[in-house]
Amino acid sequence: MGALLLCLLVCLPLTFILYESSKPSTEAWQQLSQVDPGGILEELDLKEEIPEHSRLYLKTKNTLLLLCSVVALSAMAGIALAWVVSRWHFPLRKSMSVCLVLPLTIPSYILAASYKLLTIDTKNSLAVWVRTNWGQDVMSTFDELWNFTLATFVLTAAFFPYVYLAARTAFSNLSTSYLESSQSLGLSSSQTFLKVALPLARPAIIGGLMLVSLETLNEFGAMKILGIDTLTTEIFYAWTNLEDKNAAIRLAGCIMLILLVLLIAEQWLSGGKRFHASRNTSSSPTLKKIPKFKSALVTLSCLTILFLAFILPVGQLINLAVDGLEKDSISRFLPLVANSLWLAANSSVLILFASVFLAYACRKIPHWSMVTLSKVSTLGYAIPGAILGICTIAVIGFIKNNTSGGNLLDYLYYGSSYGLVLAYLVRFLAVGLPPIDAGLKQINRNLDEASQCLGHGFLSTFFRLHLPLLKLSLSAGAIMLFIDILKELPLTLILNPSNHETLATKTYSLFAVEERYTTGAIPALILILAGIMGLCAVRYISRNK
Amino acid sequence: TLYTYRHYEADSALYEKFTQKTGIKVNIVKSKADALFERLKSEGSDCKSDLLVTSDAARLVKAKNLGLLQSVESSTLFTNVPANLRDEDNQWFGITVRARVIVYNKDKVKAGAITSYEDLTKPEWKGRVVARSSSNIYNQSLLASMVANKGSKEALLWALKLRKNMARKPQGSDRDQMRAVAAGLADAAIVNTYYIGLLANSQNTKDQEVASKIAVCFPNQDSTGTHINISGAGICKYSPNKANALKLLEFLTSVEAQSTFPKTTSEFPLSMKSDSPLILAWGKFKADNLKLSELGKHNATAAKLFNAANWE
Amino acid sequence: MTDHSLELKNVSKKIGHLTILGGVNLKLDTGKIGVLAGESGSGKTTIIRIIAGLESPNDGEVIICGKESATISAKGRNVGLVFQDYALFPHLTVTQNIAFGLRKASNNEKQQRVDSLLNLLNLMDIAKRFPHQLSGGQQQRVAIARALAPRPAIILFDEPFSNLDSIQKRKLREQIKTLIKETKSTALIVTHDIDDAMRLADEIFIIQHGKVVQSGTPKELRLSPTNSYVAELVSHGHLDRS
Amino acid sequence: MTDHSLELKNVSKKIGHLTILGGVNLKLDTGKIGVLAGESGSGKTTIIRIIAGLESPNDGEVIICGKESATISAKGRNVGLVFQDYALFPHLTVTQNIAFGLRKASNNEKQQRVDSLLNLLNLMDIAKRFPHQLSGGQQQRVAIARALAPRPAIILFDEPFSNLDSIQKRKLREQIKTLIKETKSTALIVTHDIDDAMRLADEIFIIQHGKVVQSGTPKELRLSPTNSYVAELVSHGHLDRS
Numbered sequence A: 001m002g003a004l005l006l007c008l009l010v011c012l013p014l015t016f017i018l019y020e021s022s023k024p025s026t027e028a029w030q031q032l033s034q035v036d037p038g039g040i041l042e043e044l045d046l047k048e049e050i051p052e053h054s055r056l057y058l059k060t061k062n063t064l065l066l067l068c069s070v071v072a073l074s075a076m077a078g079i080a081l082a083w084v085v086s087r088w089h090f091p092l093r094k095s096m097s098v099c100l101v102l103p104l105t106i107p108s109y110i111l112a113a114s115y116k117l118l119t120i121d122t123k124n125s126l127a128v129w130v131r132t133n134w135g136q137d138v139m140s141t142f143d144e145l146w147n148f149t150l151a152t153f154v155l156t157a158a159f160f161p162y163v164y165l166a167a168r169t170a171f172s173n174l175s176t177s178y179l180e181s182s183q184s185l186g187l188s189s190s191q192t193f194l195k196v197a198l199p200l201a202r203p204a205i206i207g208g209l210m211l212v213s214l215e216t217l218n219e220f221g222a223m224k225i226l227g228i229d230t231l232t233t234e235i236f237y238a239w240t241n242l243e244d245k246n247a248a249i250r251l252a253g254c255i256m257l258i259l260l261v262l263l264i265a266e267q268w269l270s271g272g273k274r275f276h277a278s279r280n281t282s283s284s285p286t287l288k289k290i291p292k293f294k295s296a297l298v299t300l301s302c303l304t305i306l307f308l309a310f311i312l313p314v315g316q317l318i319n320l321a322v323d324g325l326e327k328d329s330i331s332r333f334l335p336l337v338a339n340s341l342w343l344a345a346n347s348s349v350l351i352l353f354a355s356v357f358l359a360y361a362c363r364k365i366p367h368w369s370m371v372t373l374s375k376v377s378t379l380g381y382a383i384p385g386a387i388l389g390i391c392t393i394a395v396i397g398f399i400k401n402n403t404s405g406g407n408l409l410d411y412l413y414y415g416s417s418y419g420l421v422l423a424y425l426v427r428f429l430a431v432g433l434p435p436i437d438a439g440l441k442q443i444n445r446n447l448d449e450a451s452q453c454l455g456h457g458f459l460s461t462f463f464r465l466h467l468p469l470l471k472l473s474l475s476a477g478a479i480m481l482f483i484d485i486l487k488e489l490p491l492t493l494i495l496n497p498s499n500h501e502t503l504a505t506k507t508y509s510l511f512a513v514e515e516r517y518t519t520g521a522i523p524a525l526i527l528i529l530a531g532i533m534g535l536c537a538v539r540y541i542s543r544n545k
Numbered sequence B: 001t002l003y004t005y006r007h008y009e010a011d012s013a014l015y016e017k018f019t020q021k022t023g024i025k026v027n028i029v030k031s032k033a034d035a036l037f038e039r040l041k042s043e044g045s046d047c048k049s050d051l052l053v054t055s056d057a058a059r060l061v062k063a064k065n066l067g068l069l070q071s072v073e074s075s076t077l078f079t080n081v082p083a084n085l086r087d088e089d090n091q092w093f094g095i096t097v098r099a100r101v102i103v104y105n106k107d108k109v110k111a112g113a114i115t116s117y118e119d120l121t122k123p124e125w126k127g128r129v130v131a132r133s134s135s136n137i138y139n140q141s142l143l144a145s146m147v148a149n150k151g152s153k154e155a156l157l158w159a160l161k162l163r164k165n166m167a168r169k170p171q172g173s174d175r176d177q178m179r180a181v182a183a184g185l186a187d188a189a190i191v192n193t194y195y196i197g198l199l200a201n202s203q204n205t206k207d208q209e210v211a212s213k214i215a216v217c218f219p220n221q222d223s224t225g226t227h228i229n230i231s232g233a234g235i236c237k238y239s240p241n242k243a244n245a246l247k248l249l250e251f252l253t254s255v256e257a258q259s260t261f262p263k264t265t266s267e268f269p270l271s272m273k274s275d276s277p278l279i280l281a282w283g284k285f286k287a288d289n290l291k292l293s294e295l296g297k298h299n300a301t302a303a304k305l306f307n308a309a310n311w312e
Numbered sequence C, D: 001m002t003d004h005s006l007e008l009k010n011v012s013k014k015i016g017h018l019t020i021l022g023g024v025n026l027k028l029d030t031g032k033i034g035v036l037a038g039e040s041g042s043g044k045t046t047i048i049r050i051i052a053g054l055e056s057p058n059d060g061e062v063i064i065c066g067k068e069s070a071t072i073s074a075k076g077r078n079v080g081l082v083f084q085d086y087a088l089f090p091h092l093t094v095t096q097n098i099a100f101g102l103r104k105a106s107n108n109e110k111q112q113r114v115d116s117l118l119n120l121l122n123l124m125d126i127a128k129r130f131p132h133q134l135s136g137g138q139q140q141r142v143a144i145a146r147a148l149a150p151r152p153a154i155i156l157f158d159e160p161f162s163n164l165d166s167i168q169k170r171k172l173r174e175q176i177k178t179l180i181k182e183t184k185s186t187a188l189i190v191t192h193d194i195d196d197a198m199r200l201a202d203e204i205f206i207i208q209h210g211k212v213v214q215s216g217t218p219k220e221l222r223l224s225p226t227n228s229y230v231a232e233l234v235s236h237g238h239l240d241r242s
């Protein structure tokens, strides 16, 4: 019942999107979906200028290309690192295992900006060199290729920790006896990985990959900075330039269509064989000893990835901030820290509760409708935050005009930040739910039954059995939620009450709007630091629980 | 409450100054322009906001057309803000001015080689121009001004030819265009004046280097004049504190406030006169005295033309 | 005296199109020990799970302590169950596992009960360990202790001695027998070991293909088996020696 | 003839401060069946795991097929192992579980081998099921089939018959005995059932507190047990009948 209510809350903006998309198409939509819309070129006898493909086709192609490459790369990096960290013995393993989550703390647009700053000179001189050698056309292609590669790289660096975290949790929850029996049947460790560990960790990994896809699909800032056009940038184009909200929402509908395909694929991939681990997990897996040379190599690759995805951009920020500090002081940003942390912590806890609740409902009522319901409630993440924001505003307006609950809504959304928390809930359920769902799936149902037979009810079983066993998954979810909310921008920009700024909005206004990198680097660094603090806090709490 | 799209730090300082002077507290909600409009629309008569501040005249016209603003009669405003920089119905008023100019690489282009926006469409400029994406409202307003001045066919041809002369796909910010010019990737770019100022005043040595390599040309001095635009504000239709809002708006256009803009954000004051060294160095120029409300009218057309011209 | 009896009336269970139980009838009086025997896969565990309320039958009645129990959840049945694969809680120590079902007891009572069970099952040395640190037989004994702890009216054992060595098994068998007789609870034991069956049972139920093919005291089964399977099964038991 | 002998020399194992094995000596010739018996928690599983290479001894030598095997990983030992808790792969069907160790075989060979094992262990009806859809005894038989599939030189069974009914057990016992004698592989079987031990073993090793306290043929043990524990243990076996 509560699950239904939760879904309803999430579905309101979604329904709004569906409703809007079902309206007849507008002129702006033609602008997007046709070559030579309105026949302007044809009228002027400029037929040869008519492009081959419509905007929509090109952007969709871009989006899908980017999606595929980022997802593939993140999967490779995330899974490989998680496996190595949870099963092999090499120098710095423990610190690596923690540090590889760090790239998550950098907002993707900051990563993009910082890489753009780092590479722009190289790119420009390379482009000149390419032109002098191969001519103008090649340079154009080179330029686009470079942007695309850089975007793929930046997004991968920003998002692979989602896969890493999910996979690491799954791998450490994996019962050793499966791996041992595979070994005793003569399979090498790489075969064991492919045939046993990977399939068993698949639900969790797919959850992580889903997050990466969602993030990639609705990435706006980084795409703008790196000059890549995707469906999401197109949404904003339709909304602000063509001044047509309907077309924008229709585009959001397109993205959700892609997502629906992904969701069905996910269901198809993991749904056919619904299995539950039939073993209880045993703690502290034995780490595999590997040759010195190999372990050095592993450490080195981990360090390289960490360097590229975290140390280098942060170093760049520190460098900028040192310049900025000459003119500015840190103190004026400090009040923002408390503000942001409070908001992020509150919302994370709330979303975590909601996620546990939903995942639990699915376990108790394994009916397809329940599962679908829980899947639908994660769709909120697919919509760009800004669109979700205006949909929320529209829904509030609608409710206020038709009912008398206006004062409460006013208080929630304009007088306080609770409305923002609710909006976060709609958006970030997709971050909280998968790790917890996957974690719950790894708990043998036998244990539930044993607890029941010993006279424990629903709640008691949950608190005494599931909560302790879910510790790892919960902390992974909490880390992702906390950091994600801390970074969240478009929703916060649209829905925040007056005089309410967070580190993210501050950083954004300095970094992206004013392009004042030196001053902007200060709140950016504080933001990253706050993320790291949150990470430590979550680890601390989960250790002592 | 003030709804603003301007995210500039310097603005906050001005609001603080205003509070000191009058004791009126200013609450700020920063957001993207179109999100602000949505918010105002949804609030309707139950409005929480008094003053709407945003950059680009086209957006202000849009706000007016959406019925979000109200007319005000204020002699102070009438004297402070020139007629072409405010609304005919006095619903919105300019606060600062920026011009959209052409910058070029000093080493590669002779001074005087470019005189107009149209020059860049000539065949000899093939592969030598860069500009940012058409989804940027500054470009859209520039094209809208051409539609207003010369009609949509000419405007389309201009966009089409310029797009073909571009060295690369439109991308990045105005800063990036200047960097490309400095690096020799292209020889000319279309940018806003205050970006040049921000680059030149930057603490970053690389930025300063870029600024030193480029020169500014105020185009179309012999014809329509250089395209200018404003940041402006209007009082919300259902403002709960209209009197205070008006005071703030008057303060923003006052000489005291105006004199700060050239220094902090490198924007022109409404009077176009300033003792800021950079702006002095650029010298006087003839600005397009098209009524800015015209821009709003042709904005939608401009967007379609860009689309037709395949200028992403 | 409270009624701890157990009765299944025509219980059947299907999973998909597969009939796992096809009308099981079974009756066990208070204080008696029943044994379910039968070949692997014949449905013994399923019967046990239905009695415990972990699975609901497609048809038929389950009467526990005189009450029709279809509507009573596993939690409310006052039935203890030793799982075939133990299902020990991996995050709890042996002591905590055993105390898990003692919710209402005071700390002192808990302590006493756990201690006496640790003693009974010879687990004192490993009371502080976690399940993954135990040998197979030790895990099995913890599972038995855990099920006994809340003193359920009816105790169900699913292959409780499969991982114990014969000496220990014999000892435990006698202890459990005494315990059940003393507390006047009812027990239903699944075992593949006909020796166990013969020695423990007041009544034996032979299951074949999801049905009770014969039931009776060990002697009865021995003397007049209904079919060759039962005959072969009981012929290996050592009733004579007990 | 290849040398499939197995020898442990003074193997000891500690976990933390706990001595689990204190110098185990054990020798088994090619083609022989050895049985490890002993009370629960005495260290039988640990010995098996050390031989399989899943655990490394703190001290002593493990010699498999004539080679010192400390440096050979579990993968390279050509040793099959039936786990006490089966450890079936939950994501694979019965067929896939059994075929798991057959990597180098052609598809045709695989098919044949799996079929013959399904037949041997009477699993044909449930070949397409997943482990969680199986009864305890069925799971156990799948585990045995999986270990036998790659025809390892040495097969280790950890309580392989604990969940099987006596009729099936007797049948399987004989089949495995024949199989091992035919293929001239070596087997080491852990069992708590002294009956099994007496019938299967060429050599029995009695483990007590992490040490081999006596070893010998079933007859030898029966006739001259070294201590009262061994005496009690073997007295319940039915050597006479075999």
Ligand SMILES: Nc1ncnc2c1ncn2[C@@H]1O[C@H](COP(=O)(O)OP(=O)(O)OP(=O)(O)O)[C@@H](O)[C@H]1O
Binding pocket: C126, C132, C133, C134, C135, C136, C137, C138, C163, D015, D018, D020, D039, D040, D041, D042, D043, D044, D045, D046, D047, D084
């Ligand atoms: N990780 C561990 N930490 C501490 N003690 C352990 C650990 N693993 C096993 N032991 C102890 O080592 C001893 C030997 O265990 P092992 O599993 O070899 O016994 P076993 O002979 O196989 O017993 P069973 O017949 O009950 O299976 C047991 O007392 C067990 O409690």
Ligand SMILES: Nc1ncnc2c1ncn2[C@@H]1O[C@H](COP(=O)(O)OP(=O)(O)OP(=O)(O)O)[C@@H](O)[C@H]1O
Binding pocket: C015, C018, C020, C038, C039, C040, C041, C042, C043, C044, C045, C046, C047, C084, D126, D132, D133, D134, D135, D136, D137, D138, D163
């Ligand atoms: N989820 C399921 N899907 C399909 N068949 C199932 C499922 N669960 C159990 N079965 C089948 O039901 C039958 C009865 O299973 P049950 O576990 O009750 O047997 P059992 O008598 O306990 O056997 P054992 O002595 O081997 O434990 C078996 O043939 C088993 O394969």
Ligand SMILES: [Mg+2]
Binding pocket: C044, C045, C046, C084, C158, D135, D136, D137
């Ligand atoms: Mg069973």
Ligand SMILES: [Mg+2]
Binding pocket: C135, C136, C137, D044, D045, D046, D084, D158
């Ligand atoms: Mg064992």
